[in-house]
Every structure is written in C-alpha cells, then in structure tokens.
Amino acid sequence: MNILRHSSWQSKPRIALTIGDPAGIGTEIILKSLADRDLRTLDAEFTIFGDRRYLESNYQLLKNLKTTNIQIADPASLGIFDIRIDGEITLGVGNRGSGAASFAYLDQAIAQTLAGKFDGIVTAPIAKSAWKQAGHDYAGQTELLAERSHIDDFGMLFVGKSPYTDWILRALLATVHIPLSEVTRQLTPELIEQKLELLRRSLLQDFGITHPRIAIAGINPHSGEQGQLGIEERDWLQPLIDRYRQQHPNVQITNPIPPDTMWVNPAKAWKDRDRIFLGYDAYLAMYHDQGLIPVKLLAFDRAVNTTIGLPFVRTSPDHGTAFDIAGKGIADPASTIEAIKLAVELVQIRQETS
Ligand SMILES: NC(=O)C1=CN([C@@H]2O[C@H](COP(=O)(O)OP(=O)(O)OC[C@H]3O[C@@H](n4cnc5c(N)ncnc54)[C@H](O)[C@@H]3O)[C@@H](O)[C@H]2O)C=CC1
Numbered sequence: 582m583n584i585l586r587h588s589s590w591q592s593k594p595r596i597a598l599t600i601g602d603p604a605g606i607g608t609e610i611i612l613k614s615l616a617d618r619d620l621r622t623l624d625a626e627f628t629i630f631g632d633r634r635y636l637e638s639n640y641q642l643l644k645n646l647k648t649t650n651i652q653i654a655d656p657a658s659l660g661i662f663d664i665r666i667d668g669e670i671t672l673g674v675g676n677r678g679s680g681a682a683s684f685a686y687l688d689q690a691i692a693q694t695l696a697g698k699f700d701g702i703v704t705a706p707i708a709k710s711a712w713k714q715a716g717h718d719y720a721g722q723t724e725l726l727a728e729r730s731h732i733d734d735f736g737m738l739f740v741g742k743s744p745y746t747d748w749i750l751r752a753l754l755a756t757v758h759i760p761l762s763e764v765t766r767q768l769t770p771e772l773i774e775q776k777l778e779l780l781r782r783s784l785l786q787d788f789g790i791t792h793p794r795i796a797i798a799g800i801n802p803h804s805g806e807q808g809q810l811g812i813e814e815r816d817w818l819q820p821l822i823d824r825y826r827q828q829h830p831n832v833q834i835t836n837p838i839p840p841d842t843m844w845v846n847p848a849k850a851w852k853d854r855d856r857i858f859l860g861y862d863a864y865l866a867m868y869h870d871q872g873l874i875p876v877k878l879l880a881f882d883r884a885v886n887t888t889i890g891l892p893f894v895r896t897s898p899d900h901g902t903a904f905d906i907a908g909k910g911i912a913d914p915a916s917t918i919e920a921i922k923l924a925v926e927l928v929q930i931r932q933e934t935s
C-alpha cells in the first residue's frame with residue numbers, strides 16, 4: 582500500500598470533515614462534535630468541507646431550539662472549505678440537490694487529501710438514494726473513496742471501544758451494500774482470502790497487532806450443519822481456513838462460527854471487564870446485516886465506520902442521515918466524536934510507523 586507522504590509529515594494530523602447530506606443531521610453532528618471538550622484538546626487541525634450557508638443557518642436554528650442544551654461550535658470560529666452547489670435543500674428530505682451537494686463535498690475532500698493537503702477524512706452520512714438521483718451511481722462513499730484513490734482492495738471495518746471495559750470491537754464486512762439475494766453469489770473463496778489478508782494487514786499496520794485472533798462467521802444457519810443447511814462451509818470455507826492456518830502461523834483463526842452465536846462472546850467482552858479475554862481482535866461477518874445488527878445493538882453510539890486499504894485515513898459515524906430528526910436538535914454526536922478521535926489516532930500511528 583502506498584501511504585501518502587507530504588512536506589508536513591509528522592506534523593499535527595490534518596483532518597477534513599465533510600458535512601454529508603445537507604438535508605440530514607450532518608451539520609448538527611459536526612458542529613456538536615467540534616464543541617466537545619475532549620475533542621478540542623486533540624492536537625489536530627480540522628477543516629470542514631461543505632456549504633458555509635448551511636452550517637450558519639443550522640447553527641442559528643439549533644441555538645434557537647429549546648431541545649438542545651449541548652454545546653454547538655460557531656461556524657465563524659471554524660476552518661471551512663466553502664463549497665456551494667445550488668439546489669433546493671429542505672431539512673429532512675434527501676433529493677437530487679442534496680445528493681449533488683454531498684457528492685461534491687466528498688469529492689473535493691478526496692481531491693485535496695490526495696493532493697497531500699490532509700491526512701485523513703471524516704465523513705458525515707450521505708443518502709445513497711440522493712446520490713443516485715443526482716446521477717452518481719455508487720454503493721456508498723466507500724466506493725467513491727476507493728475509486729478516486731485507484732484502490733481495488735478495500736474494506737468496511739467497524740471499530741468501537743467499549744466504554745465499560747475499553748475492549749475494542751472490530752468487525753469487517755466481507756460483502757457490503759448488495760441485495761441479500763446476491764450475497765451467496767459474491768461470497769467466493771477468493772473474496773474471503775482477500776478480506777482476510779486486508780484485515781490481517783490492517784490489524785498489523787493500523788492497530789499494531791502482530792499475532793491477531795480472528796473470528797470468522799459461517800454463512801448459513803448453524804454454519805451449514807455439516808452440509809444439511811448449506812454447503813458453503815463444508816465445500817470451501819473450512820478448507821480455506823485450514824489452508825490459511827498453514828500459511829499464516831501468526832494468525833489464530835476460528836472455524837466458521839454459527840452466525841447467531843458468534844456475537845455472544847464479544848457482547849460479554851464489551852460489557853464485563855472480567856470477560857475481556859473472550860473477545861477476539863476482529864470478526865469477519867459475511868454480509869451487511871450479519872455484522873451491523875450486533876455492532877449497532879452493542880455500540881450504536883460508539884462504533885466507527887473505517888475504510889481500510891486506502892492511502893489515507895477515512896472514518897465515519899456508524900449511522901445514516903437520520904432525515905426523521907434533522908433540524909430538531911436531538912442528533913447524538915457520539916459516534917462522530919469517536920470517528921474524529923479514531924481518525925486522529927490512525928493518522929498518528931501512520932506518522933509514527935512511516
Ligand atoms: N455512513 C453513511 O453515510 C450512512 C448512510 N446511510 C444513509 O442514511 C439514510 C437513512 O438510513 P437509515 O437506515 O434510516 O439509518 P439512520 O441511521 O439514518 O437512521 C436510523 C434511526 O436511527 C436514528 N439515528 C441515526 N443517527 C442518529 C443520531 N446520531 N442521533 C440520534 N438518532 C439517530 C434515526 O433518527 C432513525 O430513527 C439512507 O439513505 C442511507 O443510505 C445509512 C448508514 C450509514
């Protein structure tokens with residue numbers, strides 16, 4: 582992997598923050614995060630990518646609401662890379678205009694980062710349907726980031742630090758934004774080998790784990806029950822794991838764990854300090870909801886969507902645009918705060934190990 586280098590290497594992490602869909606909660610969670618006391622003590626520089634007009638109008642709106650007693654940063658005090666895309670924006674309604682705008686914010690942040698001006702990007706959520714209406718046919722922000730970076734080998738890893746035990750949950754999705762009916766077609770031995778290698782490298786390079794313990798989920802109920810409930814585990818997943826163990830003696834990897842019970846031990850490690858030992862360093866889930874239902878149940882306000890395999894750091898909160906609560910002042914910035922903290926930490930690790 583080619584990690585970006587630039588003249589101010591080893592300087593303060595410079596983080597681009599995109600506001601996401603301007604009809605969603607993006608401006609609110611960014612302004613609330615930048616007022617967070619812990620975050621303000623971080624030795625990093627933040628620049629917001631988005632339309633200054635929406636930041637200012639939402640700031641006034643939120644200040645006037647009685648529902649919020651949380652601090653909100655004043656856009657006048659923040660670094661803003663002002664991007665104006667004209668279109669009809671109505672809070673709570675994603676549309677072609679909001680999709681065109683959120684696409685342009687991210688596209689510009691990527692261009693500036695690839696040009697060496699930033700070390701990492703934290704993205705507020707976009708609506709994939711709004712991108713589609715605006716003519717941008719991507720499964721999500723991840724795919725645009727990868728395409729612009731000319732990277733084929735990338736992954737969506739959710740990372741959350743337990744507030745109870747400090748144990749870190751990491752869950753990589755083998756397949757992501759595809760219909761459920763496509764999942765078994767796309768799950769191949771080549772794909773799983775690629776994801777395992779990506780995960781192993783990320784655990785080493787991003788998190789400093791030299792001898793990782795990886796838990797891998799089965800695909801079918803009961804991991805196929807010896808072929809009775811599905812043949813993938815028996816026919817290729819178990820043989821692949823057996824091969825992988827021989828090739829990577831430094832990695833401890835499980836057999837395919839029945840997907841319903843795979844999350845019992847991480848839940849214990851998340852909640853109970855005496856049972857942290859039950860948690861693995863990372864979990865490989867076979868499809869979106871197999872991984873994200875447990876992650877969001879355990880850690881909706883903590884988990885961070887991290888793109889691994891890119892030449893720069895990218896994180897994002899684990900939730901979406903929350904159109905239903907946009908402009909109400911009740912959006913929780915916790916996952917965004919974690920995303921910003923993790924981005925700074927990952928940049929620092931890259932700087933130290935480069
Ligand atoms: N990282 C990203 O860009 C993501 C984008 N999305 C997009 O978001 C749109 C809406 O998706 P949904 O499935 O409805 O998920 P969502 O996460 O936007 O909302 C689900 C529920 O959680 C609540 N919620 C979400 N974030 C919250 C927060 N910070 N504080 C308080 N409550 C919060 C919402 O009000 C809603 O009731 C979709 O268009 C989807 O494509 C969804 C997930 C991630």
Ligand SMILES: NCC(=O)COP(=O)(O)O
Nearest residue numbers: 720721722723724886897
């Ligand atoms: N469910 C996760 C999600 O939708 C994030 O997508 P992306 O826009 O970060 O690719």
